[in-house]
Amino acid sequence: MDPHLLRTFVAVARLASFSAAARELGYTQSAVSQHIAALEADLRTELLTRRPVAPTPAGSRLLEHAGPLLLRLDAARADVLRLAAAPPGRVALAASPLAVGPRLLAALPATGVTLRVLPPDRVPAAVAAGDCDLGLVDGLAAPSDPLRLPDVAPLKTTGVGEEALALLLPAGHPFARRAAVRLDDLADARWLDAPDAGLPLTPAHGSARTALRYDGTDLHALCALATAGHGLVLLPRGVAEAAATASGTGVAVPLDAPRLVHRTELLAPATTSGAAAALAARLAAGSPYDHRTQP
Amino acid sequence: MDPHLLRTFVAVARLASFSAAARELGYTQSAVSQHIAALEADLRTELLTRRPVAPTPAGSRLLEHAGPLLLRLDAARADVLRLAAAPPGRVALAASPLAVGPRLLAALPATGVTLRVLPPDRVPAAVAAGDCDLGLVDGLAAPSDPLRLPDVAPLKTTGVGEEALALLLPAGHPFARRAAVRLDDLADARWLDAPDAGLPLTPAHGSARTALRYDGTDLHALCALATAGHGLVLLPRGVAEAAATASGTGVAVPLDAPRLVHRTELLAPATTSGAAAALAARLAAGSPYDHRTQP
């Protein structure tokens, strides 16, 4: 179960080809073949069908493990290397779209920061792997509860903001005139599904059907779709109201769900160097929310 | 960052000796020395001080990563191997002490089960690594919220029980006559700290001071200590009341904290073989609680 073997295995499975994986990894086809053979001999199980190349049940299972495993490995490398590396002046900040708000803009120093907007589920990995020095993620949670993030590495998480929720919808929508909407009302609403940009609609909040799927991280596009009637979007109240007034054709209706808020958290590796630590402090400054460290 | 190197590294750090680690791992001292040297060359950082052998800051950081990493690796191995292995008749069940209750005893078949009681924090690892086929863990959570478990591997978690909480204390205690106790009242209570047996007292529930620490998994011993006045213990209400009446000198006082319950969850690997699957079904049968799968 050498990580090298695992890496070639995931490459082969992803590309569905030994030769393509070999090209990508800088090996020969032969080496890739030997890697897979070694893995299969080690586990005494066939992991891939050849021709066509596809994972067997056992292979699929291994794939589920391999991704997080390799991620953690890279994270460990990066984390230890970061300790020794000289603190660079430039700080890279990964943020999910809805985490980019007034608070962030106010805390941002004049120069020396690279902001990278990523889908929420890729932010923790980016910080853990060392691609970015800090991360800002957002998501739904119970008030003052931490977000449920995949623990790819020991990251320090700090709540930096919580906000009530609102629905963004077109002016003609049945809900548009109501003062508030409850979760129960939304059981068979038609949603805009935008996992890379917005709040994920987990099945827990009713088995919602999606009207349209939007793959992208652009909030303006998402709000435009919502106000045009292509589906409902759940947003932090401030964002929803701003989008509604900006569009003219949209309405923001508060969500009456006291046990559900939009929460933003700051992610930092266990050790942050000078410039990154300073930015982290400014982002967390005065935040009245829980500080806690993941195990 | 070969896992072998990581393994020797953690062994050396734990034993604080190259030679001892070599003996434990079946290597020569020379090989261990080379392993550490290889790691340090790879990361371009000194990981251990020699004489005395102790981790440097970078080494400590690596240690934090190494444990979960190696655990996940073993878990992946075991999980894939389990898929191929013939389903054995014997099922091994890991359970934390407070998870052993009437529900478990009722579901247990007449024969063919090995029950292993472990500290709560070791149950997930035991299941993930394949040492046990199923696990039962308990802990504190908000009602119908899943427990926060370390995600060592993709495990299927199923809530199988929730119960209100109560305090177990000696008859003479100031709280003993009250109908209920609130969390606020307990800010400076003196607790029995029994991380291996009971519910963990997280700092979130007030910066409680501990009166006595008990290392063990024996509930009867713990209850005896509590009723004898060595400190307060938080227990599921049923357990607390049973212990109080059994001791004669103890009192169980309900905890008035509607947002906090004792929750028991069933842990199972992504695939369970025949006998284990049957037991899992019996344990989960009729449970009115959430079913959800960790990412």
Added chain:
DNA sequence: CCCGGTTACGCTTGTCGTAAAGATT
């Protein structure tokens, strides 16, 4: 017959053990 995965084989590299050397208390 071509494309793609497997097998054979030689070479390079890496890894372990033995043994001698170096360092620290």
Added chain:
DNA sequence: AATCTTTACGACAAGCGTAACCGGG
């Protein structure tokens, strides 16, 4: 001086590439 780690070196195995070898479309 004793103990423990490091270094030197030789033996062996592992890993990769070249090239020949299948087996299916």
